[in-house]
Amino acid sequence: MSLHRVASTSPTRPPIDLAEFDADAKPAPDDDDVQALRLPITNGADVELGNALQAYLRDIRRTPLLTPQQEYDTAVRARAGEFAARQAMIQHNLRLVVSIAKNYLGRGLPMSDLIEEGNLGLMHAIGKFEPERGFRFSTYASWWIRQSIERALMHQARLVRLPVHIVRELNQVLKARRALEALASQNGGEAQVRADEVAAALGRPLSEVSELLAYAELPSSLDSPVDRNGEGGESMMDLVADEQAVDPMGLRLSHELEELLAHGLAALNDREREVLAGRYGLADREPETLDVLAIRLGLTRERIRQIQIEALNKLKRNMMRHGISRDAIF
Structure with missing residues (x-):
């Protein structure tokens, strides 16, 4: 039975308590007996049942449960291919679907979709049920209803299957x-x-x-509202740092360090500046090995290493006079 085939009821009618659809609950004969309760969800939130779903629940609550003998006789006729008997088996067990579907709330699918999927499992169970084995239909159908709902949750409620x-x-x-x-x-x-x-x-x-x-x-949406200190008005996206954004303080510090480095390098001779620029890739250059610098400058590898150490010591002393450690530069 599809939820979309049931007409909406008046919005003044009170919502239905899903606890009335437990397996051992008795159908209520009148809407006036329905208590104005809300639908519980596993994450603690409360939502009102939609008018179409309320109409569907009120409709199936009026259908009495079959006695064991009635169930057996109807199931036998349904197994023999009688369409009316099959429809009766569906109609009288829709409450069973609701009693199972409500246990899957809060897992990614709304109640209406859970009921729809459970109804598909119910119809599949009717086609396979063998009443002569002596089992109650509700026991047999429950497995198929759960399987149908769980498969729908697996394929529809998850971004990753x-x-x-x-x-x-x-x-x-x-x-x-x-x-x-x-x-x-x-x-x-x-x-x-x-x-x-x-x-x-x-x-x-x-x-x-x-x-x-x-x-x-x-998964949570980045557009989900976030209420910090009761102020509201923010979403999760507002709290995610932009890795590509420029940090004003960091940019200013970087410029200051560049100026201090340029000032320190100016105190070195040409050969010392060339060795440091080559070894550390200064001025947007690619870092060079000791061997490459030795060949280019016409010196030995060991001499290049000595010049590097001497230049770093000079630069370190210059940086320390300005309160900057060498580790902040190299």
């Missing part, structure tokens, strides 16, 4: 973490569960669990 086996392992880790969080909340403790606690519960190495949990992190 994960292999199917990684998704399965990640879902196991997330399920264990949610169970530990629920247990901690019931005991009045901290709901935040550490990776090492999840690893201990699963009996897996901490490194593997930490790596899998890293896959669960969803």
Whole structure:
């Protein structure tokens, strides 16, 4: 059943509590009994259900659950190819899809998309269900519904797709973490569960669990608003440094150092300036080796090294008189 085929209801109707769609919840006969609650999301945020989705939820809440015998008889007829029986199996199990889909909120897909994907899994399960085996349909269909939703999350909710086996392992880790969080909340403790606690519960190495949990992190938009000190008006992009931007203080310091270096080099003789310029690539020159300088200047390699040391000592003394260490230049 598609959400888009349901007409929107009046905006004055109260939102529906998804807790009413738990597997053991009973359908409510009247909209007046619906409490005005908000839809919980795993990251702590609250959003109002859209009118189309509210209309869909109200519609399927009016459909009663099938008794075991009714389910068996309908499933047998559906397996025999009866279209009306297949439609009845879908209609009477849409609440099961919602009860499963709401557990996947906050992972990158909205509730409406989760329900749509879960409904596809439900229809696939109806085609494969064998009622004569004696299992309840809800038990059998739950696996297909989860598979359909998880596959959609893998392909649609992530910028980078994960292999199917990684998704399965990640879902196991997330399920264990949610169970530990629920247990901690019931005991009045901290709901935040550490990776090492999840690893201990699963009996897996901490490194593997930490790596899998890293896959669960969803990317954030650089346009996301950031509220610092309650001021607001900023986005994450405003807080990212521009590596190509010119630092005014750094530029000024660089100019001052260049002036001091030029002043220090002016105190050297021509040969000393040439050796330092060649060795350190000054004045936009390419650095040269001792051998290259020795050939070009007609001196020995050792003599070039001596001139370099003498010139550096002179330059160092000149720089120190201005409070600048040689390391700041070379």
